[in-house]
Amino acid sequence: MDSAPFDLTLTEEQRITRENMLRFARDTLSPAARAADDAASPDAALVAGIQEFGLALMPIPEALGGVGMPRSPLSNALACEDLGQGDMSHTLAALQTMGVVNVLVEGGSEEQQERLLPGLASGEAGQAAVALTEPRATFEPTELATQAVSEGSEYRLNGTKSLIPMGEACGLFVVVAATESGPAGFLVSSDLPGVSVKAEPAMGLRSAALATLELQDVAVSEADRLSGFDLPRLQALSWIGQCALAVGCCQAVLDYSIPYVKERKAFGEPIAWRQSVAFMVADIGIELEGMRLLMLRAASRAEQGLSFYREAYLAHLQCMEKAMQIGTNGIQLFGGAGFVRDYPLEMWYRNLRSIAVLHGSLVV
Amino acid sequence: MINLELPQKLTQVQQMAQQLASGVFRPISRKYDAIEHCDTPEELKPVAQMMAAMSGGGKKGSGKGSDGIKNGANMMGIMGVEAMCWGDVGLMLSIPGSGLGNAAISAVGTPEQKQQYGKLYCAMAITEPGAGSDSAAISTTAVRDGDEWILNGEKIYCTGGQRCDAVVVWATLDKALGKAAIKSFIVPRDNPGMSLVRVEDKMGLRVSDTAALSLNDCRIPVDHVLGSAEIADTEEARKKAFGGVMQTFDNTRPQVAAMALGVARAALEITREIYEKEQVSADFSKLPYNSTARELELYRLEADLEAARLMTLKAAWMADNGQPNSKEASMCKAKAGRMGNEVTLKCVALCGELGYSERTLLEKLARDSKIIDIFEGTQQIQQLIVARHLLGLSSKELK
Numbered sequence: 183m184d185s186a187p188f189d190l191t192l193t194e195e196q197r198i199t200r201e202n203m204l205r206f207a208r209d210t211l212s213p214a215a216r217a218a219d220d221a222a223s224p225d226a227a228l229v230a231g232i233q234e235f236g237l238a239l240m241p242i243p244e245a246l247g248g249v250g251m252p253r254s255p256l257s258n259a260l261a262c263e264d265l266g267q268g269d270m271s272h273t274l275a276a277l278q279t280m281g282v283v284n285v286l287v288e289g290g291s292e293e294q295q296e297r298l299l300p301g302l303a304s305g306e307a308g309q310a311a312v313a314l315t316e317p318r319a320t321f322e323p324t325e326l327a328t329q330a331v332s333e334g335s336e337y338r339l340n341g342t343k344s345l346i347p348m349g350e351a352c353g354l355f356v357v358v359a360a361t362e363s364g365p366a367g368f369l370v371s372s373d374l375p376g377v378s379v380k381a382e383p384a385m386g387l388r389s390a391a392l393a394t395l396e397l398q399d400v401a402v403s404e405a406d407r408l409s410g411f412d413l414p415r416l417q418a419l420s421w422i423g424q425c426a427l428a429v430g431c432c433q434a435v436l437d438y439s440i441p442y443v444k445e446r447k448a449f450g451e452p453i454a455w456r457q458s459v460a461f462m463v464a465d466i467g468i469e470l471e472g473m474r475l476l477m478l479r480a481a482s483r484a485e486q487g488l489s490f491y492r493e494a495y496l497a498h499l500q501c502m503e504k505a506m507q508i509g510t511n512g513i514q515l516f517g518g519a520g521f522v523r524d525y526p527l528e529m530w531y532r533n534l535r536s537i538a539v540l541h542g543s544l545v546v
Numbered sequence: 547m548i549n550l551e552l553p554q555k556l557t558q559v560q561q562m563a564q565q566l567a568s569g570v571f572r573p574i575s576r577k578y579d580a581i582e583h584c585d586t587p588e589e590l591k592p593v594a595q596m597m598a599a600m601s602g603g604g605k606k607g608s609g610k611g612s613d614g615i616k617n618g619a620n621m622m623g624i625m626g627v628e629a630m631c632w633g634d635v636g637l638m639l640s641i642p643g644s645g646l647g648n649a650a651i652s653a654v655g656t657p658e659q660k661q662q663y664g665k666l667y668c669a670m671a672i673t674e675p676g677a678g679s680d681s682a683a684i685s686t687t688a689v690r691d692g693d694e695w696i697l698n699g700e701k702i703y704c705t706g707g708q709r710c711d712a713v714v715v716w717a718t719l720d721k722a723l724g725k726a727a728i729k730s731f732i733v734p735r736d737n738p739g740m741s742l743v744r745v746e747d748k749m750g751l752r753v754s755d756t757a758a759l760s761l762n763d764c765r766i767p768v769d770h771v772l773g774s775a776e777i778a779d780t781e782e783a784r785k786k787a788f789g790g791v792m793q794t795f796d797n798t799r800p801q802v803a804a805m806a807l808g809v810a811r812a813a814l815e816i817t818r819e820i821y822e823k824e825q826v827s828a829d830f831s832k833l834p835y836n837s838t839a840r841e842l843e844l845y846r847l848e849a850d851l852e853a854a855r856l857m858t859l860k861a862a863w864m865a866d867n868g869q870p871n872s873k874e875a876s877m878c879k880a881k882a883g884r885m886g887n888e889v890t891l892k893c894v895a896l897c898g899e900l901g902y903s904e905r906t907l908l909e910k911l912a913r914d915s916k917i918i919d920i921f922e923g924t925q926q927i928q929q930l931i932v933a934r935h936l937l938g939l940s941s942k943e944l945k
Contacts, residue, residue, distance in 0.1 A: 185553040187617040188863055193547055256548060322836050440937055455943050460933035461926070467936045468877045468929075471860075472853030479550035479856060488551070493852075495830045500849040
């Protein structure tokens with residue numbers, strides 16, 4: 183028996199899902215993205231629209247209100263890419279809860295799953311988010327400033343977590359904190375004493391309503407420590423998600439730029455007829471192809487149960503550098519028109535920079 | 547179903563080529579780089595025999611998977627070329643019988659032409675002193691004289707032009723008629739009308755002979771034209787005729803991209819070996835910007851190599867599965883070409899004296915890599931092709 187062939191063909195199901203998601207991204211997400219960015223607030227209908235695809239429900243057992251499908255990082259990554267073509271901010275905001283569900287399904291105890299998954303499945307528990315990033319330039323996930331100190335049957339959590347999409351709307355956080363035995367994941371309800379959340383607007387992802395989470399002597403019971411928490415896996419799955427978002431957004435940059443450079447005239451002919459312009463378009467296409475394949479390889483390895491940390495790390499490194507190059511070149515192709523807010527280029531530019539600074543945000 | 551891992555069938559090809567590369571190529575890599583001009587290295591003759599034997603039975607390996615997806619000859623070619631070029635790209639190009647002319651003959655030759663020349667070493671002569679990337683501007687002429695063609699002109703940068711058995715020469719039947727009048731002709735190397743002007747001295751790829759040839763009233767039989775000798779007279783037919791010539795590149799460009807993959811992997815492996823001895827461990831244990839400059843640079847180069855590798859595999863996979871891949875073939879050649887050069891040059895810098903001196907192969911790899919971003923279509927030609935595809939522009943609009 184030979185092993186499976188190298189193949190880039192979507193399954194019939196993936197193909198149909200892709201069609202639906204791309205249609206939603208094009209017809210619904212994309213046209214509404216600018217207004218939500220200006221308002222610095224997510225459009226509730228868009229968030230609901232994304233969540234109606236049911237990605238968070240897939241791996242939740244039927245008995246707990248889900249669909250009971252096997253975990254599929256690859257399908258999730260494809261979804262992030264497709265929806266990211268419409269808008270990164272809303273996709274990130276709406277799929278936060280999916281990330282928490284995935285962490286719970288993989289690393290939560292039976293008791294934790296039974297207690298929390300039904301509320302996340304039904305939506306009654308509201309949004310949930312992984313809280314990993316901290317406001318430090320030299321932030322490193324294995325050297326966390328947020329501490330969880332063991333006190334009898336409880337932990338005391340102190341620290342600050344940041345860049346949490348829709349943080350103020352979250353009812354539940356998976357807080358990653360340092361313990362004596364290394365980084366651990368804690369389930370922290372937003373109504374616990376000592377928990378406070380405040381808006382923390384940033385360069386981009388404005389309609390994701392980024393927020394900072396403050397933890398001041400928050401008492402968390404032993405039962406809320408995730409038993410099977412795997413930080414490297416969480417990081418790697420989230421790199422894949424972020425790469426997929428970047429791939430989607432960069433595809434939007436390319437698709438949007440092509441008709442413009444063919445119509446815009448300078449010196450009596452379309453600027454696309456000039457190599458200096460055409461080669462920028464070519465390089466966007468070339469680097470985007472590389473980004474997409476790196477992301478897909480990491481995702482397909484995760485899907486198959488193979489090691490994928492290195493592949494996700496490399497994909498993320500390539501994406502954070504090349505996606506920003508594509509974002510800035512998108513504006514460059516439009517010139518002054520790219521800089522003004524009539525066009526989406528400047529919003530994509532601001533959003534794409536996030537790929538380099540987000541951690542743990544989109545666990546696929 | 548999406549799977550970017552390689553099946554056993556392909557990893558076996560890679561392993562075999564890797565054995566050849568480390569057992570035969572690497573030990574003689576320095577020797578022939580220093581000798582530069584010589585006949586076909588003795589060590590390559592058994593390799594050529596082995597490969598000829600393998601290509602006879604190669605059909606077996608290209609069977610379809612259960613869902614009809616093929617990982618066939620194009621992908622196997624990528625695996626073989628990548629691994630051999632990990633050993634030495636110049637030596638791989640010097641294996642008799644693996645010339646670009648062979649690819650052209652096997653693609654469009656008649657059964658008689660394949661019979662007569664298929665097993666010989668056939669080079670390809672396109673470039674002229676006045677026509678490089680602009681291959682439609684060649685001025686070597688072919689004139690029909692009874693049962694013969696008479697060829698006149700100068701050809702340069704012909705890989706294998708000294709050691710080959712025959713050369714596939716591009717010439718025009720009527721320069722005024724442009725691309726449609728360009729045909730290729732098989733010229734036996736010992737034809738008295740074709741003479742060797744010189745073999746170039748080069749920065750890298752030294753063991754591979756790069757020849758300048760002169761054709762002076764060079765007479766060949768009329769059946770030595772490759773493909774049709776008719777000049778297409780409609781725009782449509784013209785495009786089709788020249789397009790047919792260009793289509794060969796859709797298959798060969800990923801193979802040339804694979805050369806860059808092999809060279810880059812070799813440089814990265816040597817760099818990692820050196821770093822291990824000097825206690826630099828690029829083990830992905832920290833985020834990129836918390837890593838040392840050396841670690842980060844290695845990660846960047848590895849990511850670039852991996853991106854180019856997957857793009858090359860994709861282009862070959864599309865060819866194997868009958869999907870038009872002209873854009874992807876140029877994309878992978880563009881990415882791999884610049885990546886191979888960047889990686890090998892950075893590895894020299896990253897290893898200091900050990901990279902720059904002849905103690906290791908790094909400096910040689912950095913010399914060899916440059917040509918891969920030039921031949922089989924320069925970086926800029928690939929960008930032009932990709933841009934025309936993406937923008938839907940013709941060569942008249944986007945020049």
